[in-house]
Amino acid sequence: MAVYTDVSFEDLERLLALYDIGAPLSFKGIAEGVENSNFYLQTDQGAYILTLYEKRVAESDLPFFLGLMEHLAARGVNCPLPVKTRDGRLLVGVNGRNAAIVTFLTGIALRRPDPAHCGAAAGTLAELHRAGAGFALARANALGPEGWQTLAQSIHDADRIEPGLTALIARSLEHCVAAWPQDLPGGVVHADFFPDNVLFVQDTIGGVIDFYFACNDFFAYDLAIMLNSWCFEMDGSYNITKGQAVIAAYQAVRPLGADEIAVLPVLMRGAALRFLLTRTFDWLNHDPEALVRPKDPREYAKKLRFHNRVTHAREYGL
Amino acid sequence: MAVYTDVSFEDLERLLALYDIGAPLSFKGIAEGVENSNFYLQTDQGAYILTLYEKRVAESDLPFFLGLMEHLAARGVNCPLPVKTRDGRLLVGVNGRNAAIVTFLTGIALRRPDPAHCGAAAGTLAELHRAGAGFALARANALGPEGWQTLAQSIHDADRIEPGLTALIARSLEHCVAAWPQDLPGGVVHADFFPDNVLFVQDTIGGVIDFYFACNDFFAYDLAIMLNSWCFEMDGSYNITKGQAVIAAYQAVRPLGADEIAVLPVLMRGAALRFLLTRTFDWLNHDPEALVRPKDPREYAKKLRFHNRVTHAREYGL
Numbered sequence: 001m002a003v004y005t006d007v008s009f010e011d012l013e014r015l016l017a018l019y020d021i022g023a024p025l026s027f028k029g030i031a032e033g034v035e036n037s038n039f040y041l042q043t044d045q046g047a048y049i050l051t052l053y054e055k056r057v058a059e060s061d062l063p064f065f066l067g068l069m070e071h072l073a074a075r076g077v078n079c080p081l082p083v084k085t086r087d088g089r090l091l092v093g094v095n096g097r098n099a100a101i102v103t104f105l106t107g108i109a110l111r112r113p114d115p116a117h118c119g120a121a122a123g124t125l126a127e128l129h130r131a132g133a134g135f136a137l138a139r140a141n142a143l144g145p146e147g148w149q150t151l152a153q154s155i156h157d158a159d160r161i162e163p164g165l166t167a168l169i170a171r172s173l174e175h176c177v178a179a180w181p182q183d184l185p186g187g188v189v190h191a192d193f194f195p196d197n198v199l200f201v202q203d204t205i206g207g208v209i210d211f212y213f214a215c216n217d218f219f220a221y222d223l224a225i226m227l228n229s230w231c232f233e234m235d236g237s238y239n240i241t242k243g244q245a246v247i248a249a250y251q252a253v254r255p256l257g258a259d260e261i262a263v264l265p266v267l268m269r270g271a272a273l274r275f276l277l278t279r280t281f282d283w284l285n286h287d288p289e290a291l292v293r294p295k296d297p298r299e300y301a302k303k304l305r306f307h308n309r310v311t312h313a314r315e316y317g318l
Numbered sequence: 319m320a321v322y323t324d325v326s327f328e329d330l331e332r333l334l335a336l337y338d339i340g341a342p343l344s345f346k347g348i349a350e351g352v353e354n355s356n357f358y359l360q361t362d363q364g365a366y367i368l369t370l371y372e373k374r375v376a377e378s379d380l381p382f383f384l385g386l387m388e389h390l391a392a393r394g395v396n397c398p399l400p401v402k403t404r405d406g407r408l409l410v411g412v413n414g415r416n417a418a419i420v421t422f423l424t425g426i427a428l429r430r431p432d433p434a435h436c437g438a439a440a441g442t443l444a445e446l447h448r449a450g451a452g453f454a455l456a457r458a459n460a461l462g463p464e465g466w467q468t469l470a471q472s473i474h475d476a477d478r479i480e481p482g483l484t485a486l487i488a489r490s491l492e493h494c495v496a497a498w499p500q501d502l503p504g505g506v507v508h509a510d511f512f513p514d515n516v517l518f519v520q521d522t523i524g525g526v527i528d529f530y531f532a533c534n535d536f537f538a539y540d541l542a543i544m545l546n547s548w549c550f551e552m553d554g555s556y557n558i559t560k561g562q563a564v565i566a567a568y569q570a571v572r573p574l575g576a577d578e579i580a581v582l583p584v585l586m587r588g589a590a591l592r593f594l595l596t597r598t599f600d601w602l603n604h605d606p607e608a609l610v611r612p613k614d615p616r617e618y619a620k621k622l623r624f625h626n627r628v629t630h631a632r633e634y635g636l
């Protein structure tokens with residue numbers, strides 16, 4: 001959580017000259033987003049977020065991310081709406097970075113969502129899945145089974161983090177890749193639908209943010225990412241009441257097929273493995289000069305071990 | 319610029335229950351302030367900053383800082399106003415830290431203030447000096463001549479940063495301590511009146527922030543800190559037009575005495591030395607795990623060398 005690239009008031013003034021969003025009143029770097037530099041911008045016309053895309057976001061993916069937010073917002077999903085420059089561009093250059101201005105969403109992320117919050121968020125996820133239909137661009141999931149294998153090969157010495165981690169990764173990877181479904185209902189997924197990325201105003205959804213992992217994949221895999229990130233307690237136990245709330249609210253908007261239900265335990269393992277792999281890699285390759293503290297991979301090792309013992313979607317709250 | 323201590327929504331809800339400032343709508347960690355963790359908080363009643371005081375701020379100094387902002391705000395200085403809890407407290411506890419909520423000021427800090435901005439800010443500094451009169455508490459300047467000597471003793475190997483730095487520090491320290499005035503008009507000073515801490519809305523002052531170095535000292539020393547931080551160009555040259563604007567605007571509110579003018583070159587050297595010392599110390603003792611990049615001490619070494627050749631306040635724009 002940091003600001004990597006500085007933007008001075010003078011940079012901001014040059015930038016705002018390209019837009020029709022008024023004169024700046026406030027401008028603050030915000031400690032949000034691991035990948036990019038984000039700034040809260042208030043003008044006399046409204047509140048916005050300026051994002052500078054740092055090296056971890058591929059330039060070729062930006063039209064997908066920005067176009068998707070536009071597409072979803074036009075279909076009623078409460079997500080940041082990219083603001084166009086006077087000459088119709090979504091992307092601009094600031095201090096050598098690609099950058100975009102999006103509308104600011106009111107709301108606060110919850111650390112400990114209760115079952116009702118989980119349900120409300122799951123309904124929003126299902127609506128997002130439906131609203132993505134018809135979006136013209138596509139983006140493969142770089143962090144799908146193939147990406148996991150590449151990532152796993154670049155991880156050395158995982159047992160430094162926790163004894164047995166190397167074996168857990170190898171075993172789970174082999175299983176997930178072999179058992180991964182060939183075909184399931186899919187489309188545009190958020191792929192990072194964590195509590196951090198869902199804003200609440202009191203008990204209602206204020207909006208969904210951070211679409212920088214969005215891609216085309218199975219909808220039920222996105223649901224598995226959500227179950228992984230919303231339904232475990234701090235002590236590592238799975239809260240089935242939250243699981244029930246998530247699955248029921250999701251199905252109220254988009255019912256799951258028998259094929260999706262059958263393979264949910266595999267998807268849950270794959271989702272846990274995906275975050276275990278990236279966190280393990282980031283932990284082992286952490287640049288101490290970086291302004292971000294890596295997240296603890298052991299949280300997802302624990303979740304993965306839990307999933308490896310699950311045999312039916314009922315155990316998740318179906 | 320970072321958030322050191324995390325505050326969850328649940329923490330925030332518990333905190334806001336102590337106050338009468340409405341329900342939270344937005345809450346973001348902001349990348350501001352080297353010493354503390356700061357959060358932008360919007361409620362249905364207004365915008366605020368929540369500050370958690372980290373270890374570098376002494377607990378015993380907090381009543382001075384918060385009381386001073388209250389005192390100044392009541393006398394028309396546009397500075398953050400600490401908000402009281404329902405039971406009248408300015409300080410509360412959040413996650414093991416002392417914390418306070420202050421009003422949010424609109425405005426943006428300028429990287430490259432022009433002479434008119436410099437003048438406007440200098441007028442505000444002089445008003446701040448006048449408004450501090452009658453404030454009941456006092457705080458010695460920990461970064462005055464005595465503090466410099468302690469700091470200098472704890473600096474080893476400064477020549478690693480720049481050849482000759484050790485000698486520059488030793489020589490300047492000896493001179494400044496010997497030549498430092500015994501008595502000058504004084505009172506409460508900001509002591510960190512950098513462009514970062516003055517917010518502008520278009521070309522007018524939106525407010526002054528960051529009072530966490532404020533203390534009792536000579537007014538003209540505060541002016542010297544301002545001249546050091548506002549009137550040098552990026553290339554290290556002193557902009558006398560800005561210096562003239564600062565000194566004239568300051569004197570329009572609070573004329574300088576002959577004693578202050580006579581000693582201005584010494585105060586300028588002392589101010590440059592003070593920032594050179596803290597930056598050198600922070601540079602050499604930088605914890606690579608810290609979320610803050612240390613500022614380059616060489617900027618102030620260059621300024622100090624300039625001041626060491628100045629013999630009269632005229633050279634600063636008097």
